[in-house]
Amino acid sequence: MMQQIPDAAGVRKSSLRPVEQLVFALREIYDGFGYSRYRMSKFEEYDLYANHKDFLIAEGVITFTDTNGKLMALKPDVTLSIVKNTQDPASGVQKLYYNENVYRIRQDAAGYQEILQTGLEAIGAIDDYTLCEVMELALLSLHKAGGRYVLEISNLGLLSELIDACGVSAVYKAQVLALIGEKNRHELQRLLEQAGVEAADLEKILALLRLDEDPAAALSQAEQILKGKVNDAKLQQFVRVVKALLAICGGQADPTADGQTAAQPEGAIRLDFSLVGDPNYYDGVIFKGYLEGVPKSVLSGGEYNALMRKMGRKSGAIGFAVYMDLLERYLDAPEGYDTDIVLIYDKDTPLEAVRARAEELGRDGSRVMAQARIPEGIRYRKLVRFDGSGDACGKEGPDGEQ
Amino acid sequence: MSNKKMIQIALPKGRLGDKVYEMLDKAGYSCPEILEGGRKLIFESPETGVCYFWVKPSDVAIYVERGAADIGIVGKDILLEYEPEVYELLDLGIGKCRMAVAAKEDFRDDKAGPLRVATKFSHIAMEHYLDRGRDIDIIHLNGSIELAPLLGLSDVIVDIVETGTTLRENHLHVVEEIVPISARLIANKASYKFNQASIDRITDALAAGKEN
Numbered sequence: 318m319m320q321q322i323p324d325a326a327g328v329r330k331s332s333l334r335p336v337e338q339l340v341f342a343l344r345e346i347y348d349g350f351g352y353s354r355y356r357m358s359k360f361e362e363y364d365l366y367a368n369h370k371d372f373l374i375a376e377g378v379i380t381f382t383d384t385n386g387k388l389m390a391l392k393p394d395v396t397l398s399i400v401k402n403t404q405d406p407a408s409g410v411q412k413l414y415y416n417e418n419v420y421r422i423r424q425d426a427a428g429y430q431e432i433l434q435t436g437l438e439a440i441g442a443i444d445d446y447t448l449c450e451v452m453e454l455a456l457l458s459l460h461k462a463g464g465r466y467v468l469e470i471s472n473l474g475l476l477s478e479l480i481d482a483c484g485v486s487a488v489y490k491a492q493v494l495a496l497i498g499e500k501n502r503h504e505l506q507r508l509l510e511q512a513g514v515e516a517a518d519l520e521k522i523l524a525l526l527r528l529d530e531d532p533a534a535a536l537s538q539a540e541q542i543l544k545g546k547v548n549d550a551k552l553q554q555f556v557r558v559v560k561a562l563l564a565i566c567g568g569q570a571d572p573t574a575d576g577q578t579a580a581q582p583e584g585a586i587r588l589d590f591s592l593v594g595d596p597n598y599y600d601g602v603i604f605k606g607y608l609e610g611v612p613k614s615v616l617s618g619g620e621y622n623a624l625m626r627k628m629g630r631k632s633g634a635i636g637f638a639v640y641m642d643l644l645e646r647y648l649d650a651p652e653g654y655d656t657d658i659v660l661i662y663d664k665d666t667p668l669e670a671v672r673a674r675a676e677e678l679g680r681d682g683s684r685v686m687a688q689a690r691i692p693e694g695i696r697y698r699k700l701v702r703f704d705g706s707g708d709a710c711g712k713e714g715p716d717g718e719q
Numbered sequence: 720m721s722n723k724k725m726i727q728i729a730l731p732k733g734r735l736g737d738k739v740y741e742m743l744d745k746a747g748y749s750c751p752e753i754l755e756g757g758r759k760l761i762f763e764s765p766e767t768g769v770c771y772f773w774v775k776p777s778d779v780a781i782y783v784e785r786g787a788a789d790i791g792i793v794g795k796d797i798l799l800e801y802e803p804e805v806y807e808l809l810d811l812g813i814g815k816c817r818m819a820v821a822a823k824e825d826f827r828d829d830k831a832g833p834l835r836v837a838t839k840f841s842h843i844a845m846e847h848y849l850d851r852g853r854d855i856d857i858i859h860l861n862g863s864i865e866l867a868p869l870l871g872l873s874d875v876i877v878d879i880v881e882t883g884t885t886l887r888e889n890h891l892h893v894v895e896e897i898v899p900i901s902a903r904l905i906a907n908k909a910s911y912k913f914n915q916a917s918i919d920r921i922t923d924a925l926a927a928g929k930e931n
Contacts, residue, residue, distance in 0.1 A: 467913065499806055500806040501808075611786075612909050614909065
């Protein structure tokens with residue numbers, strides 16, 4: 318499936334790959350919401366990652382020793398660097414976005430990976446508005462990639478409180494969260510019984526795993542389940558923010574009509590508490606984005622106040638990353654042609670005439686390749702030959718035929 | 720959301736797969752063509768909105784994790800060994816057996832050195848002994864695991880035990896049970912988001928069939 322990303326800042330569309338167009342489109346969106354671009358070095362001291370290993374989504378940091386003998390790493394993650402290198406804002410919220418390459422060791426095969434990651438972070442006094450805005454931006458980012466999408470939203474802080482309130486001890490908690498993440502209700506039930514959780518509480522945890530597909534109905538179900546078991550102010554904030562998100566993003570038939578309103582086709586927002594993370598880092602809203610046809614989540618984010626505290630920061634924080642490496646295959650599906658037009662000249666054709674003809678043919682945005690002979694193995698849409706008099710006659714080239 | 724897309728189901732080849740298809744058939748997801756044999760690899764049932772294909776049992780999780788299949792049926796042993804990023808929606812309660820440590824009848828672990836463990840399930844064995852703080856030497860084999868302690872290649876084996884007949888016939892016995900195993904219904908996480916209603920329907924139908 319070849320996607321076209323709309324409005325890539327006036328650059329000729331055919332000159333940019335769809336994933337590159339998406340990077341431009343996302344930059345425009347984030348700029349439009351007042352986020353500033355954050356640039357950073359490719360290197361960080363390895364200690365930063367060694368101390369927060371569990372925060373990284375993939376293991377395998379590429380390390381080297383610098384000229385002073387210090388162990389350095391090629392950045393495997395952007396958020397940790399931003400948290401480390403920014404200050405707590407005196408007031409308000411610092412809003413940043415980035416397009417950066419990160420480097421990882423491949424998990425299943427030998428070698429290294431360079432992955433383009435785009436994302437944003439909001440650091441400071443995170444209020445309802447900021448929570449809602451970041452999730453709206455996540456929805457807009459998914460929408461820009463094209464096709465059907467789903468943003469699933471959970472709240473790890475509330476889920477974690479519910480598990481604690483049900484009397485699950487720390488010994489079982491990680492395992493309980495892992496089973497919740499698998500929607501593994503059968504083993505979860507056995508484990509909760511083993512952990513001595515009362516039947517009514519067990520039902521509450523299991524019920525949270527099968528909420529309605531409709532986000533408004535799911536929100537009301539979740540509110541009923543969590544009420545009385547978790548901090549009411551936090552629960553009410555979550556309900557307010559999700560309701561606001563549904564109100565802001567719901568019902569837009571053409572989300573791009575006014576340029577900056579999130580798309581919300583039916584079913585694009587889901588409330589799903591089986592989305593979990595590490596509670597040592599995430600302690601509030603968390604979310605993941607999916608595009609139909611991509612087998613993994615392409616966007617992931619959430620409130621990481623616990624990480625901020627671990628790193629000695631007073632501010633709250635929320636952000637997300639878009640995994641461009643996963644989108645690349647989805648967006649840059651093989652087009653089938655190496656070029657649109659092959660323009661064949663002979664040794665007697667004046668060079669100026671070849672150049673002028675190539676330019677003329679390329680005026681509609683077509684890619685034109687001028688060659689004395691058709692290169693071996695090339696696939697083109699159309700073949701144009703110069704005849705002896707300098708006129709060109711068009712000839713359709715069958716797919717792949719030379 | 721539209722649920723018109725066919726749900727792709729990866730079935731494990733062999734006895735377990737046959738039993739699972741029987742369950743699906745009874746649950747209303749019939750595809751008579753699948754029983755006809757021949758060399759066909761993919762079987763569509765437009766009436767019920769599903770599409771079946773047979774794959775090697777250990778590959779089911781790969782097909783599902785990578786989205787080539789929306790759902791699949793796989794043994795818990797494979798899930799524990801490879802830890803694929805999938806939803807585990809249902810314990811089908813069939814293909815029951817256990818993952819166990821077995822050794823020769825006169826075996827005694829004197830803990831003097833690393834325990835030599837022969838297995839096809841290296842990850843499960845490592846996790847099991849890591850939990851117990853026992854140093855081990857994994858010998859990864861692809862078959863005839865029971866032979867390893869008999870020939871002195873290993874001290875113990877970690878393997879699937881169904882009835883225990885093979886062990887008994889070779890003077891081996893179960894030293895320790897690691898985990899019970901049975902067939903599980905798994906789903907690709909992304910596919911689930913776009914086909915939740917259809918996948919939930921299949922899950923519920925299989926769960927109902929299991930109870931009857």
